[in-house]
Amino acid sequence: MDWYREISKAEKRTLWGCFAGWALDGVDTQVFSLVIPTLIATWGIGKGQAGLIGGATLVAGALGGLLAGVLSDRIGRVKALQVTVLWFSLFTFLSAFAQNFEQLLVLKSLQGLGFGGEWTAGAVLLGETIRAKHRGKAMGIVQSAWGFGWAGAVLLYMIVFSWVSPEWAWRVLFAVGLLPASLVIYMRRNIEEPPREIKPAEQGEAHRPSALAILAGIFHPSVLRTTIVGALIGLGAHGGYHAITTWLPTYLKTERHLSVLGTGGYLAVVISAFIIGCFVSAWLQDKIGRRKNVILFAICCAVTVNVYVFLPVGDVAMLLLSFPLGLFSAGIPATLGALFNELYPQGVRGTGVGFCYNFGRVVSAVFPVLVGHMGNSMPIGQALGIDAGIAYGLVVVAALLLPETKGRRIATVPAQAASNEHSPKHV
Incomplete structure (x- = not known):
């Protein structure tokens, strides 16, 4: 780990901020796959409907990734990352209150916009912060956070379902998805916006390129x-x-x-x-x-x-x-x-x-x-x-x-x- 000792405090803070974001993203995303059998039994929905929720979430995630990329070029990397973390945390939490299939489909799709966007915003922020000779190591390590989040989702599932009845346990798991929003506090205090040739704040709204122009x-x-x-x-x-x-x-x-x-x-x-x-x-x-x-x-x-x-x-x-x-x-x-x-x-x-x-x-x-x-x-x-x-x-x-x-x-x-x-x- 000589390379880790070599990088600056700012690089380390960004590394761990992105790692935590992707890990919590993995928890919120993988929880759904674990509660599918419970939803089928509780609501009486079919496997096709459960699959539709998962598919819609993935498609929304892809769209969110593209939108977050444009957003990060327009307002900055850190702000875009904060927006996406708050977004997927909020809609994961709201999914706990869904009363039927249609509501959960909409809420999970909106959640997908956030989790897809979080990867893009975090990847660009990390890529521009970590020095060139260690960029690959940092990006690969942060990518592994998804696996830790996946494991965390399994562990959380086992704990919650052992203490709470199934018809309420899945709601508790989604409600816990609000916790990643607290990561924004860390980001605001510890992660700096990478230097830019022309900072968005200096451009002014009138001179800032439109989203369409950036795309x-x-x-x-x-x-x-x-x-x-x-x-x-x-x-x-x-x-x-x-x-x-x-x-x-x-x-x-x-x-x-x-x-x-x-x-x-x-x-x-x-x-x-x-x-x-x-x-x-x-x-x-x-x-x-x-x-x-x-x-x-x-x-x-x-x-x-x-x-x-x-x-x-x-x-x-x-x-x-x-x-x-x-x-x-x-x-x-x-x-x-x-x-x-x-x-x-x-x-x-x-x-x-x-x-x-x-x-x-x-x-x-x-x-x-x-x-x-x-x-x-x-x-x-x-x-x-x-x-x-x-x-x-x-x-x-x-x-x-x-x-x-x-x-x-x-x-x-x-x-x-x-x-x-x-x-x-x-x-």
Whole structure:
């Protein structure tokens, strides 16, 4: 941890502020997946309705990520992060008072705008605060916070459901979602806005670019190629991930008849693998570079999935294989924050990061659908293997079209950090 001792207090405060935000974001988001059986039993809703709430939340999250990127370019990184944390905390809390399916659908969708936006605002703030040679490590470590939040949601679920009756326990869990709002107090006192070429406060409202103008900026000829290729990486990364999470458990349970999928041990392995994968990627991307890291993890994901579906796998082997699969699938998103930050100029950086990451989240829905359609004419396992190969192959090809950005200094790196960099490059 020599690198951690090297960074400044301001960098450390931002690192832990973003880590806490993403962890609490993970708690609030994962709680819903844990209470789905309770909602089905309590309200008598169908699995399709429960799935609709989850799907609407994810789509809203992608839209929120794009909007937060534009907002961070317009009013500043810290303010945008504060807005998104307050937003998802408030609507998580209000979800506790939903009286029917329709109300919960609306409230969860509004919550999604906040949790999707929080990732984008935090990623840009962290990317512009941490010095270049440690940016990858910091981004990867903060990405692991989602895994800690996931584990926290499971622990909270176990505690609340052991003390409160199910018809009230799910409401208590959502009500607890208001707690992340207290993080805004820490942000206001401890996290500084990264230096900007022209601060929004100095521009004045009359001279501040409109949201539409900022959004149009990522399609300017000077960065259009970056936007297209970055969006393709986001599409492949999310497409492969959603295809796996949607179809692999179903395939292993219904066609391979494996029972370990529903056990706590399986969940513990997956969460641990995600956290460790983020740490491995954090260290590796600052060693070998962003492009090589993304390509390496994408290839490993495709190979591991195909081992799953084409080789005979029993309960024990499946449990063991779930670790590398979780590790490799975490490595790609743990790299994207640093990579996308380093590809864009300051004025449209938030918008570019938000678009590349969240375009993939929305359009990636085509990959699980494709598996289902292919499964009509071939075994579902074979369809999944091919689909994952296509998705992660897209990541590899797109990454090869991008420049290596490791060590690239962006214009907002603090002076005390910039003085320690070697052979600086500016965006």
